[in-house]
Amino acid sequence: MKILVTVKRVPDPESSIKVNPEGTGIVESGLKWVVNPFDEIAIEEALRIKEAQGDVEVVVVSVGVSESQEQLRTGLAMGADRAILVKADRPDTAAVAKILVKLVEKEQPTLVILGKQAIDDDSNEVGQMLAHLLGWPQATFISKLTFAGDKASVECIREVDGGMETIAFALPAIITADLRLNEPRYASLPGIMKARKKPMEEIDAASLGVDLTPRVRIKKMAPPPARTAGRKVESVDELINALQTEAKVM
Amino acid sequence: MSNVLVYAEHAHGKLPKATAVAVTAAKKLAAISGGQAILAVLGTSVADVAQAATNLGADKVVVVDNPLLSYHLADITAAALAATAEATGSATVVFAATSKGRDIAPRLAAMIDASIASDITDVNDDGTVVRPMWAGSVMATVELTAAKKVVSVRATAFDAASGAGAPIENLSVTIAAPAKAMKFGSLEETKSDRPVLTEAARVVAGGRGLKSAESFKTVLEPLCDALGAAMGASRAAVDAGYVPNDLQVGQTGKVVAPTLYIAVGISGAIQHLAGMKDSKVIVAINKDAEAPVFQVADFGLVADLFQAVPEMTEKVKALAK
Ligand SMILES: Cc1cc2nc3c(=O)[nH]c(=O)nc-3n(C[C@H](O)[C@H](O)[C@H](O)COP(=O)(O)OP(=O)(O)OC[C@H]3O[C@@H](n4cnc5c(N)ncnc54)[C@H](O)[C@@H]3O)c2cc1C
Ligand SMILES: Nc1ncnc2c1ncn2[C@@H]1O[C@H](COP(=O)(O)O)[C@@H](O)[C@H]1O
Numbered sequence: 001m002k003i004l005v006t007v008k009r010v011p012d013p014e015s016s017i018k019v020n021p022e023g024t025g026i027v028e029s030g031l032k033w034v035v036n037p038f039d040e041i042a043i044e045e046a047l048r049i050k051e052a053q054g055d056v057e058v059v060v061v062s063v064g065v066s067e068s069q070e071q072l073r074t075g076l077a078m079g080a081d082r083a084i085l086v087k088a089d090r091p092d093t094a095a096v097a098k099i100l101v102k103l104v105e106k107e108q109p110t111l112v113i114l115g116k117q118a119i120d121d122d123s124n125e126v127g128q129m130l131a132h133l134l135g136w137p138q139a140t141f142i143s144k145l146t147f148a149g150d151k152a153s154v155e156c157i158r159e160v161d162g163g164m165e166t167i168a169f170a171l172p173a174i175i176t177a178d179l180r181l182n183e184p185r186y187a188s189l190p191g192i193m194k195a196r197k198k199p200m201e202e203i204d205a206a207s208l209g210v211d212l213t214p215r216v217r218i219k220k221m222a223p224p225p226a227r228t229a230g231r232k233v234e235s236v237d238e239l240i241n242a243l244q245t246e247a248k249v250m
Numbered sequence: 251m252s253n254v255l256v257y258a259e260h261a262h263g264k265l266p267k268a269t270a271v272a273v274t275a276a277k278k279l280a281a282i283s284g285g286q287a288i289l290a291v292l293g294t295s296v297a298d299v300a301q302a303a304t305n306l307g308a309d310k311v312v313v314v315d316n317p318l319l320s321y322h323l324a325d326i327t328a329a330a331l332a333a334t335a336e337a338t339g340s341a342t343v344v345f346a347a348t349s350k351g352r353d354i355a356p357r358l359a360a361m362i363d364a365s366i367a368s369d370i371t372d373v374n375d376d377g378t379v380v381r382p383m384w385a386g387s388v389m390a391t392v393e394l395t396a397a398k399k400v401v402s403v404r405a406t407a408f409d410a411a412s413g414a415g416a417p418i419e420n421l422s423v424t425i426a427a428p429a430k431a432m433k434f435g436s437l438e439e440t441k442s443d444r445p446v447l448t449e450a451a452r453v454v455a456g457g458r459g460l461k462s463a464e465s466f467k468t469v470l471e472p473l474c475d476a477l478g479a480a481m482g483a484s485r486a487a488v489d490a491g492y493v494p495n496d497l498q499v500g501q502t503g504k505v506v507a508p509t510l511y512i513a514v515g516i517s518g519a520i521q522h523l524a525g526m527k528d529s530k531v532i533v534a535i536n537k538d539a540e541a542p543v544f545q546v547a548d549f550g551l552v553a554d555l556f557q558a559v560p561e562m563t564e565k566v567k568a569l570a571k
Contacts, residue, residue, distance in 0.1 A: 097360060119385065128324065129359065163439040173430075215366070219393050222389050233549050239551050
């Protein structure tokens with residue numbers, strides 16, 4: 001079995017993000033770049049399937065700038081077998097989905113695991129789009145994945161608004177990882193050494209013959225309305241009094 | 251002139267407030283495109299839901315009664331909505347940005363080759379929409395360039411629409427059942443007598459500071475009940491198994507904006523603030539005076555929660571008497 005895992009290069013979630021003065025993007029200088037946290041979970045899940053089932057190849061793919069190689073190397077260091085970088089200039093979610101279709105057609109994986117959302121654009125779209133474009137079933141926001149005995153179908157538990165939903169389907173399929181699917185491993189030192197020798201293929205998005213015209217255009221970026229700190233209260237009595245008389249919410 | 255279709259989410263015969271909020275955004279979009287806002291109720295035996303839907307301020311309610319839609323799996327629901335949009339002359343489809351809406355909307359967008367914007371917080375007069383990015387650190391104004399458009403709407407960003415008397419029309423559309431279908435197994439619902447987290451006027455949320463599932467029960471729950479509040483939680487509390495996942499508030503959990511939000515034992519990471527910083531009044535109870543949550547709190551109490559919360563519960567109860 002082959003599993004394709006998508007990996008997006010994003011700013012470290014701990015970093016403080018500021019809009020540039022022109023309102024055209026964020027200030028990128030000084031940012032630390034990492035694997036999108038949900039994609040780390042996706043990689044981990046693929047590795048666990050490989051460890052449980054043996055004959056599994058895990059291919060990590062990223063769409064974006066050349067530097068995304070660093071994030072793919074992280075995936076390889078965690079244990080993925082090879083990597084593919086598709087170079088593209090700020091593709092929107094529709095473009096990423098269309099590029100991934102081409103990779104799926106070429107690689108013929110049984111399963112594609114994506115993150116639930118990229119923590120930069122917070123779109124939460126690519127997996128669902130890819131599922132439709134391939135005509136495959138989708139299980140988004142999953143917290144548990146179980147293979148049937150014959151490994152031809154899976155059962156997924158999804159984190160939904162009201163609780164937990166279980167759905168099932170035959171493979172191939174798309175799944176998107178939620179936070180509690182697993183706890184991703186750290187790359188080990190030997191893992192990092194080995195990753196250097198693992199294959200990394202580079203493809204130019206333009207060579208794939210997909211329409212990359214953006215379907216959404218960001219016209220402007222602005223900081224959110226600021227919320228200013230209020231004041232400290234000294235006691236529970238003062239708090240209740242403030243909520244009653246000042247804030248008038250009690 | 252083109253219409254705007256709104257996906258009516260429903261469970262147990264009820265429509266969530268999030269759908270009424272989506273109608274408000276849809277009406278703004280419909281005013282721009284010069285069309286109607288049409289609410290689509292999909293399912294089997296949905297007469298009650300359809301009736302309730304007539305009170306949400308839409309121009310019309312269309313009902314698609316089809317056994318394939320007894321449960322709203324993404325593949326079949328997207329197919330049904332594509333057909334319904336076509337039949338009603340709707341170039342735009344609007345969802346509530348709930349887990350269901352966010353599951354289905356992008357699939358539909360790919361199906362009808364639409365531009366999509368998820369979790370929008372505003373609609374401008376020129377048809378551009380606003381959406382948060384980077385956990386709300388950035389508000390982006392986005393132009394949807396394709397002829398067809400799909401948006402999902404953040405439930406805290408608009409008022410809920412209302413207005414009785416929308417006519418009901420039964421629609422029969424052909425739904426292309428997917429070849430490789432998804433199969434519904436079960437839904438394990440979190441049961442609670444408290445208000446729904448995303449609709450409550452008051453929310454009391456607990457974090458890692460609570461230290462156990464037990465203290466969510468013995469310390470936090472009594473305050474929730476005394477205030478008639480819904481319970482929320484940080485990711486750390488959910489990850490630790492103190493409370494179910496559907497209580498998580500934040501960038502990757504639920505977004506809430508109640509009149510009163512009380513954060514107990516929560517440090518105030520940006521990912522948590524992303525889900526509650528639009529609350530009207532924020533209270534933080536934390537023993538660390540430097541906790542970032544105090545930077546957004548209107549009232550901050552530096553105290554040990556295990557003392558302050560029970561004291562507050564007793565005093566709130568006494569007030570009620
Ligand atoms: C991709 C990604 C997505 C995320 N999404 C979310 C999300 O949606 N929602 C979310 O909440 N987080 C999210 N997080 C996690 C977030 O970054 C924080 O780790 C998390 O919010 C911390 O939870 P906490 O405040 O409960 O725990 P901590 O940060 O550990 O804070 C506990 C607080 O309790 C206080 N405390 C301890 N004991 C007491 C006591 N006795 N009395 C009073 N105060 C006490 C401490 O002073 C401390 O401030 C996400 C992170 C990532 C990377
Ligand atoms: N440029 C990209 N390269 C690789 N994977 C991506 C890219 N953009 C999105 N993805 C994948 O799609 C998931 C959802 O992203 P999004 O829809 O942008 O929130 C992410 O967690 C990634 O797994």
